[in-house]
Amino acid sequence: MTPEMSPVAEAHPGRPPMDLLRFATAGSVDDGKSTLIGRLLLDSKSIFEDQLEAVEATSHSRGYDYTDLALLTDGLRSEREQGITIDVAYRYFATPTRKFIIADTPGHIQYTRNMVTGASTADLGLVLVDARQGLTEQSRRHAVLLSLLRVPHLVLAINKMDLVDWSEEIYERIHDEFRQFATKLSIPDLVVIPISALKGDNVVTRSENTPWYHGPTLMHHLEHVHVASDRDLVDARFPVQYVVRPKSDEYHDYRGYAGQVAGGVLKPGDEVVVLPSGMTSTIEAIDLFDQEIDEAFPPMSVTVRLADDVDVSRGDMIARVRNAPKPSQDIDAMVCWMTNEPLRPRQKLAIKHTTRMGRTLVKDIQYRLDVNTLHRDQETKALGLNEIGRVQLRTTVPLLCDPYSKNRTTGSFILIDEGTGVTVGAGMINSGA
Amino acid sequence: MTAPPTHADYQLSQLDQLEAESIHIFREAAAEFEKPALMFSGGKDSIVMLRLAEKAFFPAKIPFPLVQIDTGLDFPEVLQTRDNWVSRLGARLIVASIDEAIRKGVVVDDGKTSRNRMQTATLLNCVEEEGFTAMFGGGRRDEEKARAKERVYSHRDDFGQWDPKNQRPELWSLYNGKLHGGEHMRIFPLSNWTELDIWHYLRQEGVELPSIYFAHARRVFKRDGMWMSESPQNPCREGEEVVERKVRYRTVGDLTLTGAVESDADTLDKIIDEIAIARVTERGATRGDDRFSEAAMEDRKKEGYF
Ligand SMILES: Nc1nc2c(ncn2[C@@H]2O[C@H](COP(=O)(O)OP(=O)(O)O)[C@@H](O)[C@H]2O)c(=O)[nH]1
Numbered sequence: 001m002t003p004e005m006s007p008v009a010e011a012h013p014g015r016p017p018m019d020l021l022r023f024a025t026a027g028s029v030d031d032g033k034s035t036l037i038g039r040l041l042l043d044s045k046s047i048f049e050d051q052l053e054a055v056e057a058t059s060h061s062r063g064y065d066y067t068d069l070a071l072l073t074d075g076l077r078s079e080r081e082q083g084i085t086i087d088v089a090y091r092y093f094a095t096p097t098r099k100f101i102i103a104d105t106p107g108h109i110q111y112t113r114n115m116v117t118g119a120s121t122a123d124l125g126l127v128l129v130d131a132r133q134g135l136t137e138q139s140r141r142h143a144v145l146l147s148l149l150r151v152p153h154l155v156l157a158i159n160k161m162d163l164v165d166w167s168e169e170i171y172e173r174i175h176d177e178f179r180q181f182a183t184k185l186s187i188p189d190l191v192v193i194p195i196s197a198l199k200g201d202n203v204v205t206r207s208e209n210t211p212w213y214h215g216p217t218l219m220h221h222l223e224h225v226h227v228a229s230d231r232d233l234v235d236a237r238f239p240v241q242y243v244v245r246p247k248s249d250e251y252h253d254y255r256g257y258a259g260q261v262a263g264g265v266l267k268p269g270d271e272v273v274v275l276p277s278g279m280t281s282t283i284e285a286i287d288l289f290d291q292e293i294d295e296a297f298p299p300m301s302v303t304v305r306l307a308d309d310v311d312v313s314r315g316d317m318i319a320r321v322r323n324a325p326k327p328s329q330d331i332d333a334m335v336c337w338m339t340n341e342p343l344r345p346r347q348k349l350a351i352k353h354t355t356r357m358g359r360t361l362v363k364d365i366q367y368r369l370d371v372n373t374l375h376r377d378q379e380t381k382a383l384g385l386n387e388i389g390r391v392q393l394r395t396t397v398p399l400l401c402d403p404y405s406k407n408r409t410t411g412s413f414i415l416i417d418e419g420t421g422v423t424v425g426a427g428m429i430n431s432g433a
Numbered sequence: 434m435t436a437p438p439t440h441a442d443y444q445l446s447q448l449d450q451l452e453a454e455s456i457h458i459f460r461e462a463a464a465e466f467e468k469p470a471l472m473f474s475g476g477k478d479s480i481v482m483l484r485l486a487e488k489a490f491f492p493a494k495i496p497f498p499l500v501q502i503d504t505g506l507d508f509p510e511v512l513q514t515r516d517n518w519v520s521r522l523g524a525r526l527i528v529a530s531i532d533e534a535i536r537k538g539v540v541v542d543d544g545k546t547s548r549n550r551m552q553t554a555t556l557l558n559c560v561e562e563e564g565f566t567a568m569f570g571g572g573r574r575d576e577e578k579a580r581a582k583e584r585v586y587s588h589r590d591d592f593g594q595w596d597p598k599n600q601r602p603e604l605w606s607l608y609n610g611k612l613h614g615g616e617h618m619r620i621f622p623l624s625n626w627t628e629l630d631i632w633h634y635l636r637q638e639g640v641e642l643p644s645i646y647f648a649h650a651r652r653v654f655k656r657d658g659m660w661m662s663e664s665p666q667n668p669c670r671e672g673e674e675v676v677e678r679k680v681r682y683r684t685v686g687d688l689t690l691t692g693a694v695e696s697d698a699d700t701l702d703k704i705i706d707e708i709a710i711a712r713v714t715e716r717g718a719t720r721g722d723d724r725f726s727e728a729a730m731e732d733r734k735k736e737g738y739f
Contacts, residue, residue, distance in 0.1 A: 016446070016447065016448055016629070016630065016633040017447055018446050018447060019444075019446075019447055020447035020450050020451075087582045087600065088582065088602075089581040089582045090574045090581055090582075090624070090625070091574075091575075091581060092574070092575045092625070092627045094627070094629070098447070099447045099627075099630070101625055104581075113602060114602075116602075116604065117602045117603065117604050120604040120605045121604075121605060121606075228443070228444055231443075233443055241457070241460040241461060241464060242460040242461075242463060242464045242489075242490075244490060244491075244492070244493050245493060246492045246493040246494070247493070248492070248493075248494075250492070251492045251493075254492060254493075258460050258489070258490075259457075259460070260453060260456075260457045260606070265443065287491075289487075289488040289491050290491060290492075295443075297443040299445065299450060299453050299454070300445065300449075300453050301452070301453040301454075301456035301457050301460070301489070303491075314464050338602050350611070352607050352609065353607075354607075355461070355464070408605065409605065409606070412604070412605045412607065413607065414604055414605075414607045414609060416609055416611055420613070421609070421611035421612060421613055421616075422601055422609075422611075423601045423602050423603070423604075423609045426602070426604045
């Protein structure tokens with residue numbers, strides 16, 4: 001089973017890959033996550049000779065009898081010295097069909113914070129378990145977090161199958177147990193793959209050791225999983241980022257609203273409302289650099305011009321007249337807390353939602369969610385580091401938001417400590433107030 | 434009623450997705466920071482940065498100046514391309530010279546430090562003098578292991594230092610631009626681009642690049658396994674012999690430290706083919722200053738270099 005035989009051996013042709021997939025990896029320490037990522041990079045020919053040679057040399061000098069692929073993804077020196085990974089790292093590889101961005105989240109103390117960060121932009125979550133141990137409390141937590149962050153696709157990779165004699169029974173048992181647990185979560189798409197990251201089985205190349213397995217290899221699934229339909233193309237949402245005013249002779253009267261489409265499809269001629277003011281107008285034109293285009297959809301960055309001289313500034317949102325979010329200062333959200341000093345009622349924070357900055361008061365902490373058991377603890381009136389809870393906020397400015405379950409862009413926000421400027425919380429807005 | 438849109442009709446290619454993300458970052462930072470500036474090195478990454486900034490604010494001009502550190506050892510072809518871009522965009526260019534910084538005593542030339550390293554001090558001094566609060570840089574996370582954990586908004590303390598253990602979490606596309614007195618931000622709009630993405634994009638856009646990226650005949654000599662350009666700033670040492678070779682540069686920088694590779698790739702198509710089968714990283718191949726140690730980059734980042 002050599003990588004040469006693999007379907008991705010022809011990676012990096014002159015043509016760029018057409019598509020992009022962002023995925024987040026999760027696993028407990030020693031489940032083989034670094035080895036798996038190293039394997040994906042190596043077998044997709046994303047590793048250069050000098051990098052591989054360095055890793056081979058290090059493996060040799062440490063007396064290993066195989067090349068430790070985990071060394072390929074080693075991060076910063078201090079971590080290398082401590083032999084641990086402490087922060088989200090991003091890796092890249094490509095096959096002829098897709099480019100991949102991996103958010104590699106480490107598996108220990110700072111876990112929730114890192115995983116929430118990595119999952120926030122992911123289309124797919126990859127959870128690794130050790131076949132010998134089966135599902136652990138940590139694997140369940142990974143699945144809960146991916147579901148909370150509304151990562152639409154999940155892969156459970158059962159690793160180290162070589163150490164359990166490629167047992168179908170073990171695969172089925174872990175599969176069933178997970179499927180049962182997942183019914184309590186929102187996981188629209190689940191695939192369970194038996195692999196050996198170390199030996200490469202079912203990673204890129206189909207394994208001869210698992211004749212009972214008829215699903216895709218991991219790489220095949222990553223290349224073909226359908227993510228385009230995960231976007232909301234119905235509810236037009238355009239948060240205004242920047243007002244373009246050239247003030248030049250040639251473009252004397254030009255006034256455009258630049259931003260990235262967060263939902264729906266915008267077209268010239270659409271009747272729109274500007275929030276929070278509620279003023280209405282019509283889209284006169286949509287500019288993509290020096291071209292006028294017929295349609296704009298997520299995640300395009302465009303500049304919208306309106307037919308009327310309405311007052312629009314950064315932080316406003318352009319939406320359809322009959323399909324607009326209701327401006328609200330009372331926010332009900334799941335918040336992941338990311339700093340040592342706990343979150344408490346009455347606390348004041350800065351909040352950033354789309355392109356809008358404001359301040360907020362914590363009115364109430366309704367419950368703390370135990371991410372291992374899904375138990376709602378209503379006694380606790382504070383959220384500590386790496387804890388998640390349901391929180392009521394009152395903001396100084398109205399937010400133009402949707403439920404996170406409908407739109408991950410207009411449904412999310414960050415909380416910032418006004419004293420230190422540090423990002424201390426991440427919020428996902430619930431439906432209904 | 435028209436039929437509801439289908440998802441197949443509304444697909445962006447991965448390059449267009451990267452472009453859209455980078456433009457979002459440029460606009461976000463231009464809106465949030467009082468005094469941003471763009472670090473322009475003359476290399477392919479900063480050419481892509483200029484292109485993205487041009488698109489982000491069009492038809493307005495780029496609403497911040499470009500800053501270039503003049504090492505005194507830059508390739509003339511690179512400076513020519515820089516000037517062409519600046520005049521086409523009508524952008525403001527600030528050149529901070531290492532020699533001037535040495536004369537003013539801001540930077541100490543102890544004879545041991547490479548000029549590339551002295552860029553750090555010159556840059557930080559320029560940031561301070563001009564009062565810039567945010568600097569756009571062309572760094573990519575795929576360049577170096579040490580960069581894999583870099584944020585898009587990378588926060589620096591008042592000494593311009595980067596603390597890898599104390600980075601702000603970065604979620605969704607919600608960048609946190611809050612600054613404390615004295616602090617500033619490095620902003621990396623190309624974080625998610627790979628080297629190959631850069632080349633594919635340059636081909637798609639058809640914009641001007643320094644000519645030294647393309648294969649050309651040049652008088653060179655071998656030093657530390659790399660082909661160095663013959664030039665008055667970089668005289669041959671004993672035993673080094675000047676020959677003519679067809680070469681091109683994979684990175685541009687200080688000409689005493691940047692090596693060329695033998696190549697016939699004189700078009701973007703050929704360069705992309707060459708890179709697609711390249712087996713050595715761009716830094717590994719041709720950047721003398723990064724070869725001193727595996728963690729050299731990390732050290733320089735901690736010091737405040739990009
Ligand atoms: N036998 C076997 N060992 C594996 C496999 N995957 C990883 N390992 C080993 O498990 C140990 C931990 O792997 P590593 O990738 O560092 O785990 P991480 O902590 O999840 O990143 C290393 O000794 C690996 O060589 C596998 O599929 N089979």
